[in-house]
Amino acid sequence: MDFSLGAADLAFQQEVRDFLKAEFPPELAAKSAAEIRFKKEDYDSWQNILARKGWIAPAWPVEHGGCGWSPVQQNIFDEETFAIGAPRVLPFGIRLVGPVVYTYGSKAQKARFLPGIVSNETYWCQGFSEPGAGSDLASVKTTAVRDGDNFVVNGQKTWTSYAHYADWIFCLVRTDPGVKKQLGISFLLIDMKTLGISVRPIRTLDGDHFVNEVFLDNVIVPAENLVGEENKGWGYAKFLLGNERTGIAGVGMTKADLVRLRHIARTEKRNGRPLIEDPLFQARLARLEIDLRALELTNLRMLAEGAQGAFPSILKIRGSQLQQRSVELQMDALGPYALPWQADAMEPAWNGEPVGPDYAKARAPAYFDRRKTTIYGGSTEVQKNIIAKTMFGF
Amino acid sequence: MDFGYSEEQRMLSDSVVRLFAGKETDVWAACCQMGLAGALVPEEFDGMGGLGIDGMVAALEIGRNLAVIPFLSTAAVGMQAVNLTGSKAQKAKWLPQIAEGHLQVSIAFEEPGARYDLDHLETQAVGDGDGYILNGRKSVVLGGDLADLIIVAARLDNGVKLFALDAGAAGITRTDYALTDGRGAADIALHDVRLQGDALLGDGAAVMAAVYDLGAAMIAAEALGALEKIIAMTAEYLKTRHQFGQPISNFQVLQHQMADMAVAFEHMKSLVFEACDLAMSKDAVSRAQAVSAAKILIAEEGRQICQHAIQMHGGIGVTDEYDLGRFVKRVTVAEFAFGDADHHIARYGKHLADTADD
Numbered sequence: 104m105d106f107s108l109g110a111a112d113l114a115f116q117q118e119v120r121d122f123l124k125a126e127f128p129p130e131l132a133a134k135s136a137a138e139i140r141f142k143k144e145d146y147d148s149w150q151n152i153l154a155r156k157g158w159i160a161p162a163w164p165v166e167h168g169g170c171g172w173s174p175v176q177q178n179i180f181d182e183e184t185f186a187i188g189a190p191r192v193l194p195f196g197i198r199l200v201g202p203v204v205y206t207y208g209s210k211a212q213k214a215r216f217l218p219g220i221v222s223n224e225t226y227w228c229q230g231f232s233e234p235g236a237g238s239d240l241a242s243v244k245t246t247a248v249r250d251g252d253n254f255v256v257n258g259q260k261t262w263t264s265y266a267h268y269a270d271w272i273f274c275l276v277r278t279d280p281g282v283k284k285q286l287g288i289s290f291l292l293i294d295m296k297t298l299g300i301s302v303r304p305i306r307t308l309d310g311d312h313f314v315n316e317v318f319l320d321n322v323i324v325p326a327e328n329l330v331g332e333e334n335k336g337w338g339y340a341k342f343l344l345g346n347e348r349t350g351i352a353g354v355g356m357t358k359a360d361l362v363r364l365r366h367i368a369r370t371e372k373r374n375g376r377p378l379i380e381d382p383l384f385q386a387r388l389a390r391l392e393i394d395l396r397a398l399e400l401t402n403l404r405m406l407a408e409g410a411q412g413a414f415p416s417i418l419k420i421r422g423s424q425l426q427q428r429s430v431e432l433q434m435d436a437l438g439p440y441a442l443p444w445q446a447d448a449m450e451p452a453w454n455g456e457p458v459g460p461d462y463a464k465a466r467a468p469a470y471f472d473r474r475k476t477t478i479y480g481g482s483t484e485v486q487k488n489i490i491a492k493t494m495f496g497f
Numbered sequence: 498m499d500f501g502y503s504e505e506q507r508m509l510s511d512s513v514v515r516l517f518a519g520k521e522t523d524v525w526a527a528c529c530q531m532g533l534a535g536a537l538v539p540e541e542f543d544g545m546g547g548l549g550i551d552g553m554v555a556a557l558e559i560g561r562n563l564a565v566i567p568f569l570s571t572a573a574v575g576m577q578a579v580n581l582t583g584s585k586a587q588k589a590k591w592l593p594q595i596a597e598g599h600l601q602v603s604i605a606f607e608e609p610g611a612r613y614d615l616d617h618l619e620t621q622a623v624g625d626g627d628g629y630i631l632n633g634r635k636s637v638v639l640g641g642d643l644a645d646l647i648i649v650a651a652r653l654d655n656g657v658k659l660f661a662l663d664a665g666a667a668g669i670t671r672t673d674y675a676l677t678d679g680r681g682a683a684d685i686a687l688h689d690v691r692l693q694g695d696a697l698l699g700d701g702a703a704v705m706a707a708v709y710d711l712g713a714a715m716i717a718a719e720a721l722g723a724l725e726k727i728i729a730m731t732a733e734y735l736k737t738r739h740q741f742g743q744p745i746s747n748f749q750v751l752q753h754q755m756a757d758m759a760v761a762f763e764h765m766k767s768l769v770f771e772a773c774d775l776a777m778s779k780d781a782v783s784r785a786q787a788v789s790a791a792k793i794l795i796a797e798e799g800r801q802i803c804q805h806a807i808q809m810h811g812g813i814g815v816t817d818e819y820d821l822g823r824f825v826k827r828v829t830v831a832e833f834a835f836g837d838a839d840h841h842i843a844r845y846g847k848h849l850a851d852t853a854d855d
Contacts, residue, residue, distance in 0.1 A: 104506075104550050105499045106774055112498070175498060365849075379850045382843070389846035393768070393790040400767035404500050417760050490759050491752030494732050 106400070108175070115176050119183045126152050127187055135188030138465040140311060140449045143268050147223070149190050154223040160197050162349070167205045167213070168221035174406040177349040185355030193265060195227040196220040200273040202346050203290065203339050207331040216271075216292070230260040230274035230293070230317060231340065237262075238485045240275070241284045241337060245319060247276035247291055249326070254278075254291060256299075256322040262479075266302045266315040269295050274319075279334050290336035292328040299323070308471035310446030344481065351415055352402040352422030353476070357395055360429035364388070367436045367462055378436055387435075391428055398425055413493040416486040423476035423483065430469040437466045500770065502554065509536070509547075510554045517562040525566045529598025534572045537777070539580065542592035549711070549776030553718040553769070560722025563823055565680050567601050569719070570640025574712040575602025577777070578648040581707060582659050582699035591646065591661070603644035604712075605635035605685055606705055613840040615705045620651040620687065622658060627694040629653070631660065631668075631687045639712075639834065641683030642673035649687065650701050657701040666690055678826040706781065710788040713835035714769070714776035717788075717795045720831035721769045723824040724799055728758050730821055731806045738811075751809055758802050765794035786848060789841035796838035799828050 108116065131145060153159040161177045163169020172180065185191075192198075201220050204212055219225030236242040245258025256276055266272065272293050279287030293300070299322040304312045331339055368379040368388060378384050398421055405414045434441045440459030448457040448464040457464045477483045491497075502510060512531050521527040528534065537552055538544020545551070552573055559568055572595065579591050579602065594600035611617035620633025631651055641647065647662045647669075662669065668690035671683045732755060735746040745751055772791035775784045803825040807814035814821055832838070 104501065104503075104770060104774060106771060108498060377850075382846075385846035385850055386842050389842050389849055390793070392849060393793055393845060394764070396771075396790050397764035397768045397794060400771055401764050403498060404763075404767055407498050407500050413756075413759060414763075416756075417763050420756075420760050421764060484753070487753045487756035488749070490756035491746075491749075494755050494759060495736055495746045495752070 106403075108179075112175055112179065116179045116183065119180055122156065122158075123183060123187050123189070126156070127189055128152070131190065132188055134451070135190075138449055138462070139451050141190045142451060146190050146193055146268075150192055150223040153192065154221060159192060159223060160201065160221050162198070163201060163205070163221070167201075167217050174349050175403075178354075178402070178406055181350050182355040182358065185359050188359065193226070193268075195229050195265065195269070195273075196225060198346070198350075199229055199343055200227050200292075203273070203330060203343050206342065207290075207339050209327075211327065212292075212330065219270075225271060226265070226269045228263050228266040228269035228272045228295075228317075230263060230272045232262045233259060234261055238482050240340070241288065243275045243277055243288060245274065245276050246280070247278050247289060247324070249278075250323075252326050254324045254326060254329070256291070256293065256319045256324055258319050260317040260319070261314075262305070263302075263315045263317045264313050266295070266317050267304065267312075271295060272300075272317065273330075275336055275340055278336075282334075285337040287334055288336040288340070289333050290330040290339045291324055292330060293319075293322060293324050297322050297324065308474065309468035310444075311449075311468070311472065345415070349406065351480075352398055352418040353426050354395070354399050354402050354422070357398070357422070357425045357429050360426070360433065361392065361395060363462065364391075364429060364433045364436060367433055367460075370460065370462075371436055371438060384436065387432060391425070391432055394421070394428075395425055398422055413490040416481070416489045419481065420477075420483050420486050420490075426476045427473045430466070430473045433462075434466045434470045437463055441466050441470075506551060506554045509551060510558060513555055513558040517558060517564055524564060526598065528566055528568070532596075533568060534598040535596025536572060538572075538576055538592050538596040542588055542596065544592065544596040549714060549773040549778075550770075552711075552715055552776065553773035556715045556718035556773075557722040557725075560719035560724075560827060561726055563678075563723070563827060567640045567643065569712065569715050570603045570644070571595060571601045573715045574604050574708050575640070575644070575646070575648060577711050578602070578604050578659060578704070578708045579661070579698065581704045582701070583661075584699070587661070587695070587698060600646060601640060601644045602646045602648065603638050603640040603683075604648045604650075604708060605638045605641065606650045606709065607636050607638075609634055609636045609684075611636075613836040615650070615709060618650060618652055618657060620649065622651040622653040622660065624653075625691065629660065629692045629694075629697065631662070631690040631692065633687050635685040635687070637676075637834075638683050638685055639676075640681060641671060641685055642681035644683075647685065648698065649685075650705055653697075657705070659698040659701040659704065660692060660696050661698055662687075662690065662692065662696065666692075676830050678823070678830040680830070703781070706785065707777075709835055710784050711776045713788045713792045713841075714772040716831045716834050717769050717791045718773055720795045720799055720828045721766060723827040723831075724762060724765075724795075724802055727802060727806045727821065727824045727828070728755075728762060730824070731755065731758070731809055734810055734813075754805050754809060758805065761794070761798040761802060765791065765798055768794055782848065786845060789836075789845040792836060792841045793838050793845070795828070796832040796841070800832055803828050 160169035161172045165171040204216050233243050247254040247256045274291045275288050276291050277287055278289040299320040301318045303316045305314045306312055369377050371378040373381045440463040443458050445457050445464035446468045447453050535544035536547045540546035576595050622629045622631050644664050647664050649660045649662050668688045670686040673683045676682050738745050768791035772788045775787045778784045813819050
């Protein structure tokens, strides 16, 4: 057993660090440190730098413009970029639809869609969830009816992250209502500028806008935008959902959270002493640090041993819980200044004077924002069903 | 990065598994014959020179098989106390005997009222010509019922020293008993125990923590082995037990409890691996943090797994004839031995506060 990175991985880590030191824009670092929300121009600025470097698609094969990195390398890159506060690369093109297109798409689709993703010119969003299809995703009702060389799409998608940035949406649509629900679904790529598409923002508990409702009203989609075979979309969706292995635990994000948490705990006081010296708080902090330590090692075990069986679900459950506990403990550490609601102070255009310490404004919003982590990407309950299936050999 | 066994570790594991599966009447003698007693003894003293992970390989199987053998007391902590403090002559005298299985050794660090605090030490040594006289009490000495040699921590002048005591020496009173999981232990009273000068091993302060950490890591690995069995037994039971006309594994409320166990188990497994990897490290801080982390998860989440396993078994889970309880009792001992959850959380947290970066 050897828990340390090998020489090649250490060299790679150094290469990543050198690159980030040279190329990560100071204005983004400042925004991140001040907890100002990233906007499209921020994602653009960072993703353009990565695209120019050829580092925007870590998991993609080199032949499609990706890095072809190993899971361990991808993990190193994730952790290093989180540690400096870089915006995450929006996953919809790179992590989600891209691999579906290069695995199941036609030659023409690969040529048409992949270059725009790795050059950061095309933004994608994910049209999976619907008002009646959340954890039970196969219940999608949005219909696509064949009409000559086109499909006519009608329905509604929801929780669509960054639809307001997106040029394209990849959708699960029902193409055969007369069969078992998993067998009548197709995977369709739709231009967001098409007539009949409208986007309505949904504001979340943190006061931010990143999710949307997307309405599709008699949207005409060329049949050439169907990925793979008609009615085989459920298989492609499962591939997409199962494809996202590295990063599922969110280790880098939670590590960065704990750096901030320790800072708060050293600064805040209880009984005149730094909070971090208070036995009750210290015990909670220690317990969280230990769980993160376990998560980090378990994540590395999965990378080294392969994402078999229940491993991804185990990491999703614990990882998402720790993403919540870290911001929860930040808010607890802050105390009374968690009460003033100052989510607007996280907006770049805001020019007021926030109350309390400089880390106060984002605490309650972060706490509310993270409630989503145990819901999205397969809720904790759905993940437990999957784990039990493997344990009982169903 | 590699989380698998080496060739040697695979072989060690296989032979321990075979041995436990056999019908040996004297299991420890058979273990010693295959070298288990000397697994961690340095090669120059006739051992295999293994490190923490090698110890873990054995400890996991001991836990899976509920073996009652003095591996932990003699081959791990007893050996390490002599190894870290003894002179060359002392090591040459005792370590080969340990490796051959001719000598059982226990450490007697803890005292009544100390509650895992190794600095809490009232046992007193005073000089007596070329030798020493010891007085004091030691509590819950693992393997103390059968030990030939007892490594006692005592204050001498202003320092803490370790002494090697012949268990049969005059002035030693042992009160032997079985622990919850069936392994033997003893309380030991020392009344004017006279020692020769060569019974003094060396300075104890730093070494005691190192020895104790090795014990904590090894017993955590034993518990991990037992927990693996507990989860497997429970899954199997839920598949075969029918109620309301169906196997109770069909019920989602039980499925989710099983999933919770799996999540907890994989994470504690990672930390036990790390703790054992560092259990014999000279880097005291890394070792202590890794060991405390593992011990906390075993104590807290291990306990939860045990309780849920009994609950999901229903009535059969609380009967003495069914094996589940034996595994649960093994984990219960591991929760308390070498520091409980609160002890390790406090140690981990204090270090966190002392070193927090900015």
